[in-house]
Amino acid sequence: MRKNVFWLFVIFLVIAISACGGGPAGGPETEGEEAAPAEEAADSNAEVESEVEDAEVVPSEPELAAELSVYNWDDYIDEELLTAYEEEYGVEIIYDTFASNEDLLAKLQAGATGYDVIFPSDYMVSQMIELGLLAEIDAAQLENWGNISDEFKDAPFDPGNQHCVPYQWGTTGIGYRAGHPFFDENPPDSWAYLFEPEILEQYADEGINVLNDQRELIGAALLYLGYGVNDTDRAHLEEARDLILTAKPYWKTFNSEDYDDTLLVPDEVVLSQGWSGDVATAYWNTYEDDTEDGNWYYAIPSEGAVKWLDNICIVTSSERYDTALHFVNFLLGAENGAAITNYTYYASPNEAAKEFIYPEILEDDSIYPSEEVRDGLQWLEEVGDAIFDYDEMWTAIKG
Numbered sequence: 314m315r316k317n318v319f320w321l322f323v324i325f326l327v328i329a330i331s332a333c334g335g336g337p338a339g340g341p342e343t344e345g346e347e348a349a350p351a352e353e354a355a356d357s358n359a360e361v362e363s364e365v366e367d368a369e370v371v372p373s374e375p376e377l378a379a380e381l382s383v384y385n386w387d388d389y390i391d392e393e394l395l396t397a398y399e400e401e402y403g404v405e406i407i408y409d410t411f412a413s414n415e416d417l418l419a420k421l422q423a424g425a426t427g428y429d430v431i432f433p434s435d436y437m438v439s440q441m442i443e444l445g446l447l448a449e450i451d452a453a454q455l456e457n458w459g460n461i462s463d464e465f466k467d468a469p470f471d472p473g474n475q476h477c478v479p480y481q482w483g484t485t486g487i488g489y490r491a492g493h494p495f496f497d498e499n500p501p502d503s504w505a506y507l508f509e510p511e512i513l514e515q516y517a518d519e520g521i522n523v524l525n526d527q528r529e530l531i532g533a534a535l536l537y538l539g540y541g542v543n544d545t546d547r548a549h550l551e552e553a554r555d556l557i558l559t560a561k562p563y564w565k566t567f568n569s570e571d572y573d574d575t576l577l578v579p580d581e582v583v584l585s586q587g588w589s590g591d592v593a594t595a596y597w598n599t600y601e602d603d604t605e606d607g608n609w610y611y612a613i614p615s616e617g618a619v620k621w622l623d624n625i626c627i628v629t630s631s632e633r634y635d636t637a638l639h640f641v642n643f644l645l646g647a648e649n650g651a652a653i654t655n656y657t658y659y660a661s662p663n664e665a666a667k668e669f670i671y672p673e674i675l676e677d678d679s680i681y682p683s684e685e686v687r688d689g690l691q692w693l694e695e696v697g698d699a700i701f702d703y704d705e706m707w708t709a710i711k712g
């Protein structure tokens with residue numbers, strides 16, 4: 314009996330709050346908490362249901378699973394954010410990392426089950442949609458969706474954001490040790506610094522790293538040869554392979570995971586193909602106030618380079634879809650989006666996060682390049698069946 318009175322009171326409260334337009338006043342979590350009883354009540358009461366629909370900004374708070382499995386690029390989130398989510402919602406995050414889009418795909422195709430939330434790049438999103446690996450979402454229903462800049466919504470690889478939401482974006486260029494006598498004279502602003510033996514000879518002994526990433530490395534070779542990064546002509550791909558094989562003896566490592574850490578080790582690496590944020594992390598981690606400078610610089614080669622957008626998606630086989638979606642919404646929060654960028658030094662597509670992002674990051678043009686520079690860059694796109702040629706070249710390269 315007492316219980317019934319309580320629920321009547323809850324229903325009354327919900328109607329009162331909706332009528333006052335009181336839904337959006339709280340933060341995301343508070344709103345979510347209010348919504349749970351509202352939705353239960355709505356099931357059995359048409360009037361309440363229509364009131365709740367009016368207040369559509371009130372998100373539903375799903376019953377959360379005990380665990381959530383998150384599979385991300387290496388060093389691509391402040392793990393304190395994961396702890397914060399665990400503590401706030403009582404969901405344990407099982408966290409694992411991958412080295413490239415192809416590794417992620419291979420893992421899923423090998424039948425890895427249990428992953429819920431993954432972070433593929435643009436071209437891999439289209440590939441995964443075609444393969445039926447990504448669950449559908451209704452991004453517009455996510456409470457924090459409005460935080461994302463329009464510029465990054467509705468991308469061609471996922472029209473209408475029916476599967477994924479934007480996470481971080483950046484570019485792929487060349488990182489090099491500041492103050493190095495050769496680079497002081499010759500800033501490596503061309504892919505020649507990765508591929509031309511007579512140039513490589515000058516510093517190969519001091520350590521060169523390339524990304525262990527087939528589209529990125531073959532893409533850089535294609536650009537240097539004057540082709541597009543999405544070229545599918547077999548003869549061009551063979552040329553790219555041969556260019557890479559000629560340069561390979563000069564390279565010390567193929568590393569796209571913890572290479573950002575090796576940049577910080579003296580005498581380990583002097584030049585690396587790199588993602589903007591990883592090089593910026595090395596720069597800011599070695600920044601000294603007295604010199605007002607850090608130890609690593611970043612250059613975008615004159616022949617062109619890749620710009621990319623990584624995304625947050627839910628895998629089709631996830632058995633914790635509601636929790637996954639709840640986590641996706643959490644990552645889209647303004648302060649959470651800023652915490653990600655303040656840790657990764659990659660650019661954020663989260664417009665509302667900007668006010669919480671460190672100014673030195675927003676002002677760093679290696680992280681946020683000018684529009685003019687961005688216009689000269691290319692997106693990686695899905696290459697259809699030519700992917701088999703890319704795979705073949707990659708096997709030869711890595712062999």
Ligand code: N2P
Nearest residue numbers: 386387388389434588
């Ligand atoms: C961060 C990896 C960046 C992902 N370490 C590039 N798509």
